[in-house]
Amino acid sequence: MTSDFLKQLRDTLGTDIVETDADGIAPWLTDWRGVYKGNAQAVVRPRTTGQVAACLRLCNQYGVPVVPRGGNTGLCGGATPDASAANVILSLDRLNQVRSLDTVANTMVADAGCILGNLRRAASEADRLLPLSLAAEDSSQIGGNIATNAGGVNVLRYGMARELVLGIEAVLPSGEIYDGLQTLRKDNTGYDLKQLFIGSEGTLGIITGVALRLQAPTRVRAVVLAAVDSPDQALQLLRLVFGACGPRLQAFEFFTDQCLDLVLSQVDGLHAPFPTRHPAYVLVELADTAGEEALQAMLEEVIGQALEQELCMDAALSATLAQLHSLWRLREEISEAQKADGPHLKHDISLPIERIPEFMQSAEARLRTVAGDARLYIFGHFGDGNLHYNVSRPLGADRGWAHEWEERIADLVFEEVARYGGSISAEHGIGQLKRRAFHQHKDPMQIRLMRDIKRLFDPNGIMNPGKLL
Ligand SMILES: Cc1cc2nc3c(=O)[nH]c(=O)nc-3n(C[C@H](O)[C@H](O)[C@H](O)COP(=O)(O)OP(=O)(O)OC[C@H]3O[C@@H](n4cnc5c(N)ncnc54)[C@H](O)[C@@H]3O)c2cc1C
Missing domain, CATH: 3.30.465.10 (Uridine Diphospho-n-acetylenolpyruvylglucosamine Reductase; domain 3)
Incomplete structure (x- = not known):
């Protein structure tokens, strides 16, 4: 049956669209991180929507599973086939106009x-x-x-x-x-x-x-790094800055002093932004279509108010583009610093913004009872309620620690996320990676409705089986 299917696929689409050679297929079988590996009988790379339609029609007729492939940068194994050699990987890379x-x-x-x-x-x-x-x-x-x-x-x-x-x-x-x-x-x-x-x-x-x-382009930017004594203070600062700057508020990023420590120790060319250390930091960026001086003045004004109202402890404003980039690097290099430090257990979660402080307190208290000396690195897009809640091995523990603790810590973190009304996946989706947590924490009624929708669109279950549902 399979060879009949492949023959029809090749006859319909042409051999330049359908790759069946094992060496040609091999590079398509793993995900970006190399965590997942699967199998496939063909890689199909159509040039038109009509060719995509012809491919799916045949796959549906023969009950062949189809794995859609974009740029393969997803971090959850969603574009990687399972171990079955029956899969067809359908890549969109030639549909690019x-x-x-x-x-x-x-x-x-x-x-x-x-x-x-x-x-x-x-x-x-x-x-x-x-x-x-x-x-x-x-x-x-x-x-x-x-x-x-x-x-x-x-x-x-x-x-x-x-x-x-x-x-x-x-x-x-x-x-x-x-x-x-x-x-x-x-x-x-x-x-x-x-x-x-x-x-x-x-x-x-x-x-x-x-x-x-599309939007109007932003041409001018102003950045400040504010030191805060707690996530609660960061929350009050967000309220003030949004009220004063509204649509110009482009970024409101948060990171703890542990993250700053890691970045300064692992990445060359970075310096501590303040003479003394503080529990956490917030990076605020404003952007506009024009009016650089007015934008800078707006940021100075609001940070002045924040210092006066004790909504932050200290502040470093960027006066030049080089300073702006240096401040951003303190936040952006955290992931690189983690990579250099060794395996971190990463949880990309979101929460109702006003509950972030309670969540952080409660989750850390629980973490300390089970893995007392684990290292905790919390940072992320605080302004949209998205935290990277990352846990790393205690100092002196070997790298196998992460593997050993992965499930227990994920269960703990996701239980706390659920308790505070958050989501186990802020950005990256479910794929293969978070299916267990998805079924543990998603409302069963919503999963049932999703399955009903899936059946309506895909009654034979050929589309990306084993992912999400
Ligand atoms: C360094 C790095 C940084 C990242 N930063 C972010 C970030 O800040 N925010 C964020 O949200 N993500 C981020 N990601 C994750 C990733 O880039 C996004 O999930 C991205 O949207 C995936 O696009 P892709 O084309 O690579 O999709 P793929 O990885 O190819 O596929 C992802 C999923 O979509 C499906 N799919 C792909 N194309 C189609 C299609 N045309 N039709 C139907 N289904 C399709 C696949 O089957 C799979 O399930 C990051 C990843 C990396 C490696």
């Missing part, structure tokens, strides 16, 4: 396989901003970004990928094309079906085209 860009309506329509960084550059050349931005933007594809509802560094101001999507074109497992590729801002005609594809992790169909909203 900008279809249109409109600087009146401020919209862009593109193939799903376009690299995010290329789309950001195309928008910038037209004097517009595509605000979705993440460290993997020069490898990840816009289709993958939407299938995972990616976040990134500009969520506070512009929202997650979901908030930037106006329309979607997708191919259903039946081979039918869902043509929702519109750029209308307003369309109240019943259920908003495109939303189902956003964050669906390839389990409902293949996204082949996207319509995105």
Whole structure:
């Protein structure tokens, strides 16, 4: 049956689209981190939406599992097949054209396989901003970004990928094309079906085209690093800065003194920002289309108020671009510093912002009762309630500690997240990695509805089996 399927696939799409040679398939079988490895009978790389449709129609007819592949930068094993040799990996990399860009309506329509960084550059050349931005933007594809509802560094101001999507074109497992590729801002005609594809992790169909909203470019920036004595003080500071700066508030990042310690010890060329150390730090960035002096004055004014009202202990304002980058590096290099330090147990979680201080206190108290001398590194996009809650081995323990403690600590952290009304996955999704926690913590009624939707779109269960649900 399989060879009949492959013959039909090749006859329909051509041998330049269908790769079946073991050496040709091998590079497609692992994820970005090398944590997951699977198997496949073919890699299909269509050039048109019609070819995607033809491929899915055949896979559906033969009951062949399909694993959609974007830029393969997802960190949950979502684009990696399971061990079955029956899988077909469907890569969007050849569907990579900008279809249109409109600087009146401020919209862009593109193939799903376009690299995010290329789309950001195309928008910038037209004097517009595509605000979705993440460290993997020069490898990840816009289709993958939407299938995972990616976040990134500009969520506070512009929202997650979901908030930037106006329309979607997708191919259903039946081979039918869902043509929702519109750029209308307003369309109240019943259920908003495109939303189902956003964050669906390839389990409902293949996204082949996207319509995105663009923004005015930001050209000037001002940054301050504020020292705070507690997460509660950071919360009060956020309230003040948002009230004073509103839409200019571009980033509100948090990190503890333990993170600063790690960065200063592991990364060359960085210096402590204040003469004395403080329990935690907040990096605030404002950005605007023009008016550098006015923006700097606005930031100085609000930080002056914060110091006066004792909403922060000290503050370092950037006066030059070089200083701005140095302050940002203290936050951005934390992940690199962790890598150099050894394996860290990472939990990318989100919480109702006002409950972050309670969560931090409660989770640490529990952690100390089970793994007293584990090292804790907490940092993240505080302004949108997203924390990286990372735990590392006690000083002197060997690197195997992380593997041994992984499940116990994840259970503890996720239980506390649930207690405070948060989410076990802020940005990266579920994939293969978080399926156990997903089933432990997601409302069973919501899982049932998700399964019902999955059955409606994909009655034969061919789309990305073993992921998410
Ligand atoms: C260094 C680094 C930094 C990162 N920073 C962030 C960050 O700040 N914020 C964040 O949210 N993520 C971040 N990520 C994770 C990752 O970049 C995002 O999840 C990204 O959106 C994945 O896009 P991709 O094209 O690589 O998708 P892939 O990894 O190829 O696929 C991800 C999932 O989407 C499905 N999929 C892919 N394309 C399609 C399609 N066209 N149609 C249907 N399903 C599809 C796959 O089957 C899989 O389930 C980071 C990753 C790295 C390596």
